[in-house]
Amino acid sequence: MYKLGGCRESCRESSPLALVLIFFVCFSYHTYANAVVAGAYYVSGSGSDSNDGLSRNEGGDGPWRTIQHAAQTLTAGETVYIREGTYSEYAPIQGSSKVWGVRPKNSGTANGYISYIAYPGERVILDTNFQSACFTLYGIKYVRIEGFEMRNCSGAGIWVRSGSSTENSHIVLNANHIHGINDSAGRNVAGIRMDHVGYSTISNNIIHNVRVGGEHNGNAAGVLSYRMHNVIIENNEFFDIFSGIFHKAPANEVRKSGIFRKNLFHDTSRAIYINTNETISGYHNGTEVSHNVVYDSGRFIYDHTHQAKIQNTGLKVYNNTIIGTEFGIRGFDKVEFYNNILVDGAGVSTTYQSHVFSSSNTRKAPSILLSDYNLYSADFVARIGIYSGDEKKFSSLKSWQDSGALFTIDVGASGADAHSIIADPMFVNRSLRDYRLQKSSPAKTMGVGGGAVGAYVNNNDIIGPVISRFTDTPSLPVSPVLF
Numbered sequence: 001m002y003k004l005g006g007c008r009e010s011c012r013e014s015s016p017l018a019l020v021l022i023f024f025v026c027f028s029y030h031t032y033a034n035a036v037v038a039g040a041y042y043v044s045g046s047g048s049d050s051n052d053g054l055s056r057n058e059g060g061d062g063p064w065r066t067i068q069h070a071a072q073t074l075t076a077g078e079t080v081y082i083r084e085g086t087y088s089e090y091a092p093i094q095g096s097s098k099v100w101g102v103r104p105k106n107s108g109t110a111n112g113y114i115s116y117i118a119y120p121g122e123r124v125i126l127d128t129n130f131q132s133a134c135f136t137l138y139g140i141k142y143v144r145i146e147g148f149e150m151r152n153c154s155g156a157g158i159w160v161r162s163g164s165s166t167e168n169s170h171i172v173l174n175a176n177h178i179h180g181i182n183d184s185a186g187r188n189v190a191g192i193r194m195d196h197v198g199y200s201t202i203s204n205n206i207i208h209n210v211r212v213g214g215e216h217n218g219n220a221a222g223v224l225s226y227r228m229h230n231v232i233i234e235n236n237e238f239f240d241i242f243s244g245i246f247h248k249a250p251a252n253e254v255r256k257s258g259i260f261r262k263n264l265f266h267d268t269s270r271a272i273y274i275n276t277n278e279t280i281s282g283y284h285n286g287t288e289v290s291h292n293v294v295y296d297s298g299r300f301i302y303d304h305t306h307q308a309k310i311q312n313t314g315l316k317v318y319n320n321t322i323i324g325t326e327f328g329i330r331g332f333d334k335v336e337f338y339n340n341i342l343v344d345g346a347g348v349s350t351t352y353q354s355h356v357f358s359s360s361n362t363r364k365a366p367s368i369l370l371s372d373y374n375l376y377s378a379d380f381v382a383r384i385g386i387y388s389g390d391e392k393k394f395s396s397l398k399s400w401q402d403s404g405a406l407f408t409i410d411v412g413a414s415g416a417d418a419h420s421i422i423a424d425p426m427f428v429n430r431s432l433r434d435y436r437l438q439k440s441s442p443a444k445t446m447g448v449g450g451g452a453v454g455a456y457v458n459n460n461d462i463i464g465p466v467i468s469r470f471t472d473t474p475s476l477p478v479s480p481v482l483f
Contacts (some may be wrong), residue, residue, distance in 0.1 A: 036120065037079045037209050043067050043194030046083040053080070054217045067126075068093065071104040076142070077112030081261040084122035090132035100136035100161075101153070102129055106141030113172070118147030122324045130182060132387060133193075137171060139164025144172040151180040157207075162196035162226065171200040175465070176209045185213035188248070190224035191241070197228045198255070204465045210238040221246035221273070227282070229255035237264040237464045243273040243302075250312070252282040256271070260287070262455070266433075270302040276312065276331070284312040284332070291455045293435055293463045295323035303366070305331025305450040311364040319447075321425075321435045322346075326381075327365040339447040341425050341435075341454035343377035348400075348416075351386040374420040375454070382416070397422050421446060425454065436461075 041053035047063030053070065054060020064070055068089045070080040083478040090101050108114040116135075117122035126134040126148055134150040135158045138145060150157035157178035160168045178191040191207035194200070207222040222238035222245060225231070236243030244265040250257055265271035274284055281447045284305065290440045294300050299324050305312050315332045319339045326347035329335050337348070352365040374387055382394040382403075394400040426441035428434040437443050437457045447453040455463050 004212040027173050036081065038360060041074065041078065041080040042083065042119075043070050043087075045087075049293045060360060067102045070116070072482055074104070074114045076104050076108040076114060079115040079117060079348050081117050082124045082148075083119050083120045084124055086125040086127055088127050088129060090128040098136075099132045099133040099160070100138070101134045102126070103136045103138065104140055104143055107140050107166075110142060110170070113142045113144050113170075115144040115146065116148075117144070118146075124148050126150045126157075127152045128154065133157065133159040135159070136161055137168055138168035140168055140171065141166070142170045144174065145176065146172070146174045147176065149177045149179075151178075153178075153181050154225075155181075155183045155187065156193040157181055157191050158351040159190075159193045159196060159227045160200075161193075166457075168195075169199045171197065173200075173202045173205065175204045178205060179202045179209040181210045182214060183212060185215075186215075186219075187212060188219045188221075188224055189217075190220070190246070191238075192224075194223060194225040194228045194231060196227050197225070197231065198251075200228075200231050201319040202231065202233045203235050205236045206465060207236065207238050210241045216242055216269070218269075218273075219246075222290040224248060227251045227328075229253070229257060231258040233258060233260045233263065235462065235465055236261045238271075239265070242269050243270040244268050245271070246273040246275070247284065247287075248273075248275050249280050250276055250284045252280075254282075254285055257284045257287040259290075261292065262291045262461075262463050263292045265292060266296045268296075269298040271297045271300050273299075273302045273304070274312070276308045277286070277305045281309060283308055283310040284315070286314040287316070289315070289317045290319050291457070291461070291463065292320045293323075293433075294320065294325065295433065297325055297482045300325050300327055301329070303332060305327065308317040308364060319453065319455060319457060329368070330384075331364055331366055333364070333367040334369045335367065337368060339451070341375045341443060342380075343375075343425060344379070346376040346379060347381040347383070349383040349386055353387050354389045368416070371416045372419050373423055373453060374417060374422060375443050375446065376422055378422050378424060419446070424426040427443075428459075435463075 042055060042063035044063035047065045049065045049069040051061035051064055053064045066089055067082055067087055090099055092098055093103055107196055128134055129152055132154055132248050133156045134153040135145055137160045158173055173192055181189055181191055184187045189210055189212050191210055192202055202223055210220045212220045220241055221243040222241050223233055224246040226249045245260055312332045313334050316336045322342045324344045327351055328349035330351045348371060350366045376397055380397045382400040384392045401417055404415050423442045425443045426438040428436045436459045443453045
């Protein structure tokens with residue numbers, strides 16, 4: 001478990017802007033626990049692309065000047081460290097007219113990733129002045145991008161693009177601070193955009209302040225994807241964005257969609273947004289959403305998938321701590337919802353229009369296979385069949401439990417949420433957003449098999465980026481900042 005130490009003390013009297021910057025500097029420093037790799041290449045503002053890129057201490061000519069030169073040079077198994085400074089590199093690479101920012105040429109291998117890493121303990125900024133994405137990957141495999149601050153990028157901070165004959169895969173995007181991302185009205189904009197990509201990991205990033213045409217817009221997200229599969233999104237913080245994660249279209253093939261776990265979502269309109277429509281042949285399959293903390297967000301999961309040709313299936317939502325919003329589904333079947341804490345606006349809902357009965361080939365009603373072992377607050381409400389013309393509303397957990405199996409509720413005869421309770425979860429310090437559990441919390445032992453419910457199964461679990469905000473005494477939370 002990482003600790004903020006002196007950084008925590010520095011945060012106490014800092015402005016909101018400084019809080020973000022101090023947190024990221026401390027975060028970057030602690031993320032790189034390993035020594036710098038011997039034989040690596042270097043980029044520095046004082047370097048030259050005519051150098052060999054190797055350290056003079058190791059007998060080389062010295063660093064290159066541009067990240068783009070490194071991106072056109074590195075091959076499998078090689079690493080480049082970028083030294084402190086601000087880099088604005090958006091011009092097309094040789095032989096291309098695409099203004100795509102830094103664009104790696106080569107892929108690594110399973111045993112030899114190509115790594116682009118901000119030098120440990122230094123602030124490395126990529127800023128394209130809204131001319132392009134900061135990084136673009138196109139038909140690339142086995143690449144790692146780590147430790148950068150990316151700002152004033154157009155379209156995305158990191159854009160993994162579709163269109164190549166080679167599928168993007170095995171990409172690791174770790175410990176980046178991405179903010180100030182924008183593009184023109186009508187575009188899809190993201191901190192990280194993942195199109196036609198599989199078997200990749202997005203971890204420990206801080207992503208905020210993403211806009212479309214300068215506005216807070218439904219097409220803006222922390223991570224936005226068309227057709228990603230088998231992607232793990234974990235230990236990130238998303239805020240000041242319309243959606244934290246927006247999986248806009250599933251893969252065409254039957255593949256596991258993704259695992260979204262241990263993320264911190266706040267100050268979003270939708271923490272997670274899942275979508276598909278009649279023009280898409282694939283469907284979302286086996287998505288897992290677990291161990292996330294959500295607060296100050298309009299929706300936890302916004303499922304807008306009722307128009308799919310093939311019904312989405314197998315959504316599992318477990319061990320999340322959700323403050324101030326409900327859990328609702330619209331286009332998934334075989335949904336499992338268990339071991340969650342929902343308070344201050346707790347509830348469960350399904351939504352479907354009446355035409356699911358008359359247009360069964362294109363309109364699918366959702367169904368919940370399991371809803372149980374959840375802790376709710378006293379304001380619990382369940383609503384089944386919103387917009388169906390035959391909505392059923394249950395204003396207490398008891399009436400919901402007694403309702404038995406309903407249409408779109410495929411639970412056993414004992415009814416929904418048979419083992420769920422209304423209780424105070426007894427958070428360590430709700431006012432400081434510390435949603436760990438006190439020793440005497442009923443949430444500690446009420447879950448499946450006697451385990452804990454909510455995101456913090458153990459109090460040393462880390463939700464969000466790898467530095468815990470809560471050491472012996474809680475540190476100040478990072479406030480959303482526009483800059």
